Each structure stands twice: as C-alpha cells, then as structure tokens.
Amino acid sequence: MNVLALTDYLGNVGGAELSAREILVGLAAHEEITSVTAVGGDLPGVDRLDFPGVDLAPVEISRYQENIPDLVSDSVLGRRLARTARQYVDDADVIHAHHQRSAFALTHLNTSTPTVATVRDFWPICPISIYSVNGRQCRGCDADLNACLQNQGWDGPESPAVKAYLRLKRRHNRGVLTEFDANIFIADHIRKTVSQSSAVADETNVIHNPVEVTFEGNPITTDHPRFVTASSLVDQKGIDVAIRAVGHLDEFQNAELVIFGDGPQRSSLESLAASVAPGQVDFRGRVDLQEVYQAMAGATATIFPSTWEEPFGRVTVESMSLGTPVVGSAVGGISEVIDDNKTGLLFPPGDDAVLADHLESLCKETEFAASLGQRAREASKRFTRESVASQHYSFYNSLVR
Known part of the structure; x- marks a missing residue:
C-alpha cells in the first residue's frame, strides 16, 4: 500500500505535528506499507522534524502567510499543498490529511483514491477550534458568541467585525468533512460533539494520538507524597x-x-x-x-x-x-x-x-x-x-x- 499524507507543517510547531510525525514514521515501518509520502508546509526558522523512512515533499511557506487572517491563510496554504500533492496522487492507494489546512487541501484534489481527514479538535464546528466558554461546552455561535468574545477578550469596539468574521469562518468549516470518504477523530467525544453540529463522512473511526516517551534519566523520589x-x-x-x-x-x-x-x-x-x-x-x-x-x-x-x-x-x-x-x-x-x-x-x-x-x-x-x-x-x-x-x-x- 502506498500512502500519501498531507500535513500542515513538517516543522516542530506543536503537539499535532508531533503526533502526525509519529503516525507517518510508524506507517513507514509497517510491513504492509510500501511507501509513505508526506506533503507539508515548511516554515522559515522552524526546525523540520525527523521523518525516517518517509519521503518528504516540502511546501515553502512565507512568514506573511502566518500573519494574515487564518480564514485566508487556510485557503492559500490549502491550495499550495494541493498543488504539490497532485504530483503524487496517481501512485497513492489512500490519501490522508492530518490537520485542518491539509483537509482543505484535500478538497482541491479531484481523485477517486480513498480520502481520509483527521479531526484533532473542534475546528469543523468552532471558528476558534476550542468549543468551550468559561469552562463549559459551547452551544454554538448562534447561542454563545457574545460570551465567547468576552471569554477571549475580544469584546471591544471591534466586536461586530469579529462576530461577522467568526460566523463566516464557521460557515466555511461546517460540512467540509462530508467531502471525504472517511474521518478519523482522535477521541470519541470529539466525534460525538462534531457529529451533533455538523455532517461528517459516512465512514468514521476513533484512533487516539500516539505518544512516544523516551526517558533517559532516573526518577526523582522523595520520602513524602x-x-x-x-x-x-x-x-x-x-x-x-x-x-x-x-x-x-x-x-x-x-x-x-x-x-x-x-x-x-x-x-x-x-x-x-x-x-x-x-x-x-x-x-x-x-x-x-x-x-x-x-x-x-x-x-x-x-x-x-x-x-x-x-x-x-x-x-x-x-x-x-x-x-x-x-x-x-x-x-x-x-x-x-x-x-x-x-x-x-x-x-x-x-x-x-x-x-x-x-x-x-x-x-x-x-x-x-x-x-x-x-x-x-x-x-x-x-x-x-x-x-x-x-x-x-x-x-x-x-x-x-
């Protein structure tokens, strides 16, 4: 099996990128996998993660793309990732987008190859990917947007523009999961919450994140709790x-x-x-x-x-x-x-x-x-x-x- 993976970043940006790296390296070592190709963004000044056994196809990202509204940067980077991914589509048996922007990239690929998108947080239903207001689960932008802005510290003179932007982003995100053959959720509670507020693919699965712990020292113990x-x-x-x-x-x-x-x-x-x-x-x-x-x-x-x-x-x-x-x-x-x-x-x-x-x-x-x-x-x-x-x-x- 040949796997084509799309990931927002190849660099050490955060936990989501580390999780995707572990999955791809594990797949590359799997006896039934012939090849794994990863198309991902390359941020200047950010060290690229090590991907032993994985063929990398980096997409250069300029810093300005990270300083524009994310609704725009999502679209720009998504199209750029898709442009590079098209070179590898014909050889792939499955195409898997591991993050939000790479999921948008997947929508630009016209292919009959099975497509999968991983959902790591609440981005399909929440424009800030958190879906939480004051420590409780949000009821959606229609009900909780004022409380959300206050909670985030965005309830100033610009709040009408912020509200309009967040509603637009939410409309843009909702329903995109149905464009893929399958969705993977990193936790069942995310699958249930997203499914209650938005349509998802016909095939879904829950696969938790991999966590590799390399402990090189000795435990520090005490004589008290x-x-x-x-x-x-x-x-x-x-x-x-x-x-x-x-x-x-x-x-x-x-x-x-x-x-x-x-x-x-x-x-x-x-x-x-x-x-x-x-x-x-x-x-x-x-x-x-x-x-x-x-x-x-x-x-x-x-x-x-x-x-x-x-x-x-x-x-x-x-x-x-x-x-x-x-x-x-x-x-x-x-x-x-x-x-x-x-x-x-x-x-x-x-x-x-x-x-x-x-x-x-x-x-x-x-x-x-x-x-x-x-x-x-x-x-x-x-x-x-x-x-x-x-x-x-x-x-x-x-x-x-």
Missing part, C-alpha cells in the same frame, strides 16, 4: 483546583505539588498557593522535558485537572508510560484514556474536594497507588507509534478494499 502537574497556566487547565486539593490534605501537610509550565495565571496561582497551601507548592516554570519526566516518574501521581473538554491529553499517556497513575478530571479525552480505579482515578471537573479525597487515598494506600501505576504502564502500550500506525493501516485497508 508528591504530585505533579504539567500544562500551560491558563484558566481552563484547572491548576487552581489542584492547589486547593493539596491544601485540603490535613493528614498529609508535608505533601508537595510540583507545577511545570507557565502562563498568564502564574501570579494569581502563586498567591492562591501561598494562601491555601503555604510551603507545599513548587512552581518550576518551563523546563526540559526530561526534567518533567524525572519528577513525574517518581511522583505519587500526576494530576490533570482540566475543566474543559481536552481533545486528547498527552500528559495522561506520558505519565502512564512512566508507571505513574493519573488523577484526572472526568471530561473530554482525559476520561477516555483513564480507566477509573484501574489505570487511574477520575473526579468531577472543578471539584477540589473529591480530588483531595483521591489524593489522600493514594497517600494512605501505597500498594493501591503502585497497582494503578503498573496497570497504567501496561495500558499505555496501545498508544505506541507501532500500535497507532497499525490501527491506521487497518482502517485504510477497509477503505481500499
């Missing part, structure tokens, strides 16, 4: 919930919370920590990934307290791969990855009291915590590059036949 969070310090990540929960641990006042990451909420979170959990919270900021893994591997648990529908939640799988259980909010992709009371623990989003109860149980029941970690490590194997690539091949095969 220690919990870890790793995320941007923004409201929807719920870090305040984790801080309050640790402050509730009256029987374990030596418990520590290590917070990796930075963001606009850092100052307010530091003030909160000084008030409700004095001396128990350590803000580390942005550090090398291996330092995060060292702390995570030796921690009692990782806390993932997001209050919004995380599309997937890479941190969950990273922690599981290191044998550390995750205590996560029961929302979005987090609740799909964690098997409650088997590979981790779930709590209602925003509920610091229930989270504190879970943390206390892990402090008291060390054997239970260890068993969660062992089962988590085993469960994480379904997210390896090889496993996820095999799932993609099986789905391609069902379309080709």
Whole structure:
C-alpha cells in the first residue's frame, strides 16, 4: 500500500505535528506499507522534524502567510499543498490529511483514491477550534458568541467585525468533512460533539494520538507524597483546583505539588498557593522535558485537572508510560484514556474536594497507588507509534478494499 499524507507543517510547531510525525514514521515501518509520502508546509526558522523512512515533499511557506487572517491563510496554504500533492496522487492507494489546512487541501484534489481527514479538535464546528466558554461546552455561535468574545477578550469596539468574521469562518468549516470518504477523530467525544453540529463522512473511526516517551534519566523520589502537574497556566487547565486539593490534605501537610509550565495565571496561582497551601507548592516554570519526566516518574501521581473538554491529553499517556497513575478530571479525552480505579482515578471537573479525597487515598494506600501505576504502564502500550500506525493501516485497508 502506498500512502500519501498531507500535513500542515513538517516543522516542530506543536503537539499535532508531533503526533502526525509519529503516525507517518510508524506507517513507514509497517510491513504492509510500501511507501509513505508526506506533503507539508515548511516554515522559515522552524526546525523540520525527523521523518525516517518517509519521503518528504516540502511546501515553502512565507512568514506573511502566518500573519494574515487564518480564514485566508487556510485557503492559500490549502491550495499550495494541493498543488504539490497532485504530483503524487496517481501512485497513492489512500490519501490522508492530518490537520485542518491539509483537509482543505484535500478538497482541491479531484481523485477517486480513498480520502481520509483527521479531526484533532473542534475546528469543523468552532471558528476558534476550542468549543468551550468559561469552562463549559459551547452551544454554538448562534447561542454563545457574545460570551465567547468576552471569554477571549475580544469584546471591544471591534466586536461586530469579529462576530461577522467568526460566523463566516464557521460557515466555511461546517460540512467540509462530508467531502471525504472517511474521518478519523482522535477521541470519541470529539466525534460525538462534531457529529451533533455538523455532517461528517459516512465512514468514521476513533484512533487516539500516539505518544512516544523516551526517558533517559532516573526518577526523582522523595520520602513524602508528591504530585505533579504539567500544562500551560491558563484558566481552563484547572491548576487552581489542584492547589486547593493539596491544601485540603490535613493528614498529609508535608505533601508537595510540583507545577511545570507557565502562563498568564502564574501570579494569581502563586498567591492562591501561598494562601491555601503555604510551603507545599513548587512552581518550576518551563523546563526540559526530561526534567518533567524525572519528577513525574517518581511522583505519587500526576494530576490533570482540566475543566474543559481536552481533545486528547498527552500528559495522561506520558505519565502512564512512566508507571505513574493519573488523577484526572472526568471530561473530554482525559476520561477516555483513564480507566477509573484501574489505570487511574477520575473526579468531577472543578471539584477540589473529591480530588483531595483521591489524593489522600493514594497517600494512605501505597500498594493501591503502585497497582494503578503498573496497570497504567501496561495500558499505555496501545498508544505506541507501532500500535497507532497499525490501527491506521487497518482502517485504510477497509477503505481500499
């Protein structure tokens, strides 16, 4: 089988690009795959990711394209990706667009070859790809646009123009998934949410992101309970919930919370920590990934307290791969990855009291915590590059036949 892949960027832009790279490298190593060709954008000044075994067809992107309204840049880049992809269409058995712009590129290819588009967030129904307002699921632009603008800080004098632009972008995005033979969603909650508000392809599948963890150091252990969070310090990540929960641990006042990451909420979170959990919270900021893994591997648990529908939640799988259980909010992709009371623990989003109860149980029941970690490590194997690539091949095969 010959696979033609379209990806927005070949460079190290973010988690979506890393996930696509892992899938393509895994497919290139699959015994039933003859070739994998990746057509993707090349941003100046951004290091290109390594794609062993994959034939690359880069499309040069100028910086100006990233500084124009994304509705326009989506169209421009989509057409440029399609122009290059046409050179490889005739030899392909399946064509797979891995991101939003590359999905638009796919609409410009006139081909009978089976086409697949991956949906990694809420872009088909939400013009800002988030579909969340003040920590709750959005009800759509018709109902929540004013609240959305206020939540994003866009409710100034220019708000009428912003509203018109967002409505136009939403109309542009909705329904595009039906132009493909199949859609892959990286989580079932995304498939359900998108399907409720927009038409999708006749064939759909859920294949979670691959997560490869290379841990080169030794776990940093302590003689007291220690919990870890790793995320941007923004409201929807719920870090305040984790801080309050640790402050509730009256029987374990030596418990520590290590917070990796930075963001606009850092100052307010530091003030909160000084008030409700004095001396128990350590803000580390942005550090090398291996330092995060060292702390995570030796921690009692990782806390993932997001209050919004995380599309997937890479941190969950990273922690599981290191044998550390995750205590996560029961929302979005987090609740799909964690098997409650088997590979981790779930709590209602925003509920610091229930989270504190879970943390206390892990402090008291060390054997239970260890068993969660062992089962988590085993469960994480379904997210390896090889496993996820095999799932993609099986789905391609069902379309080709």
